[in-house]
Structure formats: structure tokens, C-alpha cells
Amino acid sequence: xxxxxxxxxxxxxxxxxxxxxxxxxxxxxxxxxxxxxxxxxxxxxxxxxxxxxxxxxxxxxxxxxxxxxxxxxxxxxxxxxxxxxxxxxxxxxxxxxxxxxxxxxxxxxxxxxxxxxxxxxxxxxxxxxxxxxxxxxxxxxxxxxxxxxxxxxxxxxxxxxxxxxxxxxxxxxxxxxxxxxxxxxxxxxxxxxxxxxxxxxxxxxxxxxxxxxxxxxxxxxxxx
Numbered sequence: 093x094x095x096x097x098x099x100x101x102x103x104x105x106x107x108x109x110x111x112x113x114x115x116x117x118x119x120x121x122x123x124x125x126x127x128x129x130x131x132x133x134x135x136x137x138x139x140x141x142x143x144x145x146x147x148x149x150x151x152x153x154x155x156x157x158x159x160x161x162x163x164x165x166x167x168x169x170x171x172x173x174x175x176x177x178x179x180x181x182x183x184x185x186x187x188x189x190x191x192x193x194x195x196x197x198x199x200x201x202x203x204x205x206x207x208x209x210x211x212x213x214x215x216x217x218x219x220x221x222x223x224x225x226x227x228x229x230x231x232x233x234x235x236x237x238x239x240x241x242x243x244x245x246x247x248x249x250x251x252x253x254x255x256x257x258x259x260x261x262x263x264x265x266x267x268x269x270x271x272x273x274x275x276x277x278x279x280x281x282x283x284x285x286x287x288x289x290x291x292x293x294x295x296x297x298x299x300x301x302x303x304x305x306x307x308x309x310x311x312x313x314x315x316x
Contacts, residue, residue, distance in 0.1 A: 138170050138172075138177055138191070138205065138312075139170070139207060139211065139214075140170070140171060140172045140214070140219045141169060141170070141171075141207075141208070141211070141214045141219055141222065141259075142169070142170040142205050142206065142207050142312065143167060143168075143169060143170070143205070143206045143207070143251055143263075143303060143309065144167060144168055144169075144170055144179055144191075144194070144203055144204070144205050144206075145164040145166070145167045145203060145204045145205075145206070145300055145303075145304055146164070146165075146166050146167070146194075146195070146197070146198030146199070146202060146203045146204075147163050147164060147165055147166070147198055147199040147202060148165045148166045148197070148198065148199065149199050151278075151282060152236070152282055153165035153166060154278060155276075155278055155279045155281075155282040155283075156299065156300070158273060158276045158278055158279050159272040159273045159274060159276070159279045159299075160272055160273070160299045160300070160301040160302075161273060161301070162299070162300065162301030162304065163316070164204070164300040164301055164304050165300060166181070166198070166247050166300060167181075167247050167248055167251055167300045167303060167304075168180055168181035168182075168189075168194065168247060168250070168251065169181075169222075169226075169250075169251055169254060170191065170205070171188065171223060171226075173188065176190070177190070177191035177192075178190055178191060178194075179191055179194040180226055180230075180250070180254075181194065181247060181250070182229070182232075182234055182235070182245050182246050182247040182249070182250040183234055183247075184233065184234040185231050185232060185233055185234065186229045186230055186231060186232045186233075186234065186245060186250065187230065187231070188230070201315075202315055202316045203313070203315060203316075204304070204311060204313065204314045204315075204316065205311070205312045205313040205314075206303075206304065206306075206309040206310060206311055206312060207309060207310060207312050208261070208308055208309060208310075209308060209309065209310045210308075213259065213261070214259060218258065218259045219259075221258045221259065222254050222255070222258030222259055223258075224258075225253075225254055225257050225258040226254055226258070228242070229242075229245055229250060232244060232245055234246060235249070236286060237286055237287070237292075238269065238295060238297050239292075239295065240266075240295060240296040240297070247300065248298045248299055248300045248302065248303055249297075249298055251263070251303055252264070252266075252298045252303065261308065263302075263303050263306045263308055263309065264298060264302040264303055264305070264306045265302075266296045266297065266298055267296070267297055267298065267299070267302065268293065268294050268295065268296060268297065269291070269292060269293050269294070269295045269297050270293035270294065272297075272299070274291075
């Protein structure tokens with residue numbers, strides 16, 4: 093009899109708690125107990141070969157954002173290495189960075205993940221070729237001069253070349269340095285620091301925004 097006496101209050105409490113939790117999630121999505129801004133997620137799982145973008149905060153990255161009219165200034169490729177997620181990125185030096193660590197490096201830990209719309213083309217043999225091709229860049233110096241060579245390499249160049257030479261896919265067309273917005277004073281300052289008075293305006297380049305705007309990619313995760 094005693095158990096029945098307490099059964100109704102317990103059920104009432106559980107129902108009330110459940111309703112309160114549901115309302116808090118709907119009304120207060122940024123509640124610290126439920127996490128920060130909810131991600132707009134098509135699929136909660138990453139895949140080998142996904143391309144990930146973020147906003148970095150260095151002066152050079154600020155110049156990149158201004159010159160390309162984009163919030164993105166850094167990107168890399170997500171790889172599954174022995175069951176753990178890494179981002180292969182061109183920093184100093186080029187390296188694999190644990191995914192969660194990589195996310196924390198971006199402004200406010202915001203990021204966007206994009207994937208090939210037709211990701212069936214990334215069969216295991218294609219992904220293996222991409223990873224094998226990637227190895228030649230591991231440990232190389234970051235290219236602050238944005239030259240289209242393999243001696244040094246920058247982030248979006250790395251992603252573009254891996255897709256092109258590993259999977260035979262051109263994610264975007266290449267541009268020339270002169271095609272970007274170079275008139276802003278902050279951009280001019282960085283260019284002068286890099287090149288002096290001889291700016292290689294005809295140099296072929298690819299920017300994070302070029303990749304982010306690729307018609308071949310679709311957004312999987314966006315928590316901006």
C-alpha cells in the first residue's frame with residue numbers, strides 16, 4: 093500500500109520535469125546547461141573527405157576575409173585516422189590536428205562542414221589515394237606568399253590539390269590574385285609586408301571562399 097501511496101507523486105514529478113525540460117529547450121536554446129547555439133545539421137556524422145571551414149583571427153586571416161568578401165579564412169580536410177577524426181590543414185607546418193582541437197582554434201569555435209553532393213564518388217580507393225597524396229605535404233612549411241607551387245602550401249590550396257590529384261575533382265575554378273579586393277588598407281598593408289612593391293597579381297590562387305561557394309559541395313553542419 094505504501095508503494096502505491098508514493099507512486100502518484102513520483103509520476104506527477106516525472107511528467108512535470110519532462111515538460112519543464114521540453115519548454116526550456118524550446119524557449120532557451122542557448123541555455124548553458126543545453127549547450128551553445130544549436131547546429132544546423134543535416135547529418136550528425138562526419139565523413140572522410142569532408143571539408144571544414146572556420147574564421148581565424150590573425151591579421152593575415154582578416155585580410156583574407158576582406159579580400160574575398162567572406163567570413164571564412166581557414167579550411168582543411170576531415171580524415172578518419174584509425175577511428176579518430178582529424179583535420180589535415182596547412183598551418184606552420186602542415187599537419188593533422190585532432191578535430192575538436194581544430195574547432196577550438198576558430199573564432200568562437202564556429203565552423204561549417206561541407207561535403208560533395210555526390211559523395212558516392214569518394215569510394216574507399218579514392219579516399220586512400222587522397223590520403224596517400226596528402227602525405228607529401230605533411231610537415232611542409234605554410235606558404236604565406238600564396239604561390240602555386242608544392243614547395244610550400246596554404247590551406248585552400250592544400251584542399252584543392254588533394255581533391256584534384258587524389259580524386260580527380262576540381263572543387264572550384266582558380267583565380268588570380270588581382271581578382272580579389274586588394275584596395276582595402278588592411279589588405280594593402282599585408283600585401284606590402286609580404287611582397288614589398290612587387291605584388292604577383294597574375295599568380296593563380298584559390299581561397300577558402302572559393303571552396304565554400306563550390307557548387308559541388310553541400311553544407312552538412314553550420315553552427316555560425
